[in-house]
Amino acid sequence: MRFDPRLIQPDDAPLRNDGELDLPDDLAALAGQLADDAAHLSACYPADRNPQVALAAELADSAERLKRRAWRPSALAVGAGLASLAALVLTVSLSLRDSDPVDAQSVASPDSLATTVSPVAAETMSTSLPALAPTTLSLGELSGPEMEALFDLLQRDPQRTSSIAF
Amino acid sequence: MGLLDLDETARQHFARIHRAALVLCGNPWDADDLAQETFLVLSRQGSSFQGRSSLYTWLYGILLNLDRRQRRRFGMRRRKLRVLWDNQPADVGTTPGADAAAEVSEWKKSLWARVAKLPDGQRQALVLRFSEGLRYEEIAEVLECPLGTVKSRIFHGLAGLRRILEEEGEDARQLPAYPGEDLSHAV
Missing domain, CATH: 1.10.1740.10 (RNA polymerase sigma factor, region 2, helix turn helix motif)
Structure with a gap:
């Protein structure tokens, strides 16, 4: 495309010697018309003579204060809710860890792993291993899915003695 | 305050x-x-x-x-x-x-409805000059720009307004005028 210098407007406006804009007649007429239109509009829709600006400012301030005050209790409630949820999650995870003997065994100390066992003793140990220590689990602390999982485990392993006490 | x-x-x-x-x-x-x-x-x-x-x-x-x-x-x-x-x-x-x-409708019929189509800088300069009658120095203060920029925006704003009117197919002289109001401060 051929360069068209008319696309670029010169930055400087034409000025008279006294620094005023040197407007051509048509632009001066437009300027006069703009001033006329503004005066006409303002005559049609005059401003309030006694605007209650101070009162409006007071009202706006008090509305903002109320909004801030209304936010405070809800923020506290949300915080308390989050804290109780975190506590619940912590309690459930701790109780699950306590109730799982296999996990407790798997987290044995490195010292116990390092001890050497004689082959005879190991044989006797292996025969006595299935007898797991009885654990007590409070069903009240379990959530629905956790309880469902517990019943699944009990069904899968019917030999394990289980009893429910109220 | x-x-x-x-x-x-x-x-x-x-x-x-x-x-x-x-x-x-x-x-x-x-x-x-x-x-x-x-x-x-x-x-x-x-x-x-x-x-x-x-x-x-x-x-x-x-x-x-x-x-x-x-x-x-x-x-x-x-x-x-x-x-x-x-x-x-x-x-x-x-x-x-x-x-x-x-x-x-008064606004729609007025030139200010056409001014609303101009870029922000030109529109604001035209409002401050021809509606509010501010001096160029005051406009420069409000718009936080050099004096030359203010004059340039006013000139190009008016030129843009003329172009818009030409595109609409009407002449500024045909628009309704509201005589009898003292507007000597504006031009």
Whole structure:
């Protein structure tokens, strides 16, 4: 495309010697018309003579204060809710860890792993291993899915003695 | 700023701020809101006024900032509505959309409705010069730009306005004039 210098407007406006804009007649007429239109509009829709600006400012301030005050209790409630949820999650995870003997065994100390066992003793140990220590689990602390999982485990392993006490 | 000060300032300057807002918005309801909001900003940030310029030029600055923000918000809303509108079947759109601006007929007939199509800088310079009758130095203060830029924006704003009128196929001389009002300050 051929360069068209008319696309670029010169930055400087034409000025008279006294620094005023040197407007051509048509632009001066437009300027006069703009001033006329503004005066006409303002005559049609005059401003309030006694605007209650101070009162409006007071009202706006008090509305903002109320909004801030209304936010405070809800923020506290949300915080308390989050804290109780975190506590619940912590309690459930701790109780699950306590109730799982296999996990407790798997987290044995490195010292116990390092001890050497004689082959005879190991044989006797292996025969006595299935007898797991009885654990007590409070069903009240379990959530629905956790309880469902517990019943699944009990069904899968019917030999394990289980009893429910109220 | 104290309660009495604010009322006194409003009594002195509310009318001129309202007039500028009216020319910018095109309807008296939005103009009222915009002018009130300008003074609310003054009540909150009045302490930051250092007196290096006139109070009314400072108020014009607040007004123009609020207007610019409102236009941006309005433009975004209009674009979102346009997307929804374009997804509607064509025969549903018989009534004007919610984004249709509510301008009074006097404003629509006036040249200020055409000025609204100009870029922000030129539009603001024209409002401050020909509606408010501010001197070039004062306009430069409000718009925070050099004096030469103000003159350039006014000149190119008027030239742009002439171009818009030519495109619309009408002549500025055919527009209704309102004689009898003293407007010697403006030109």
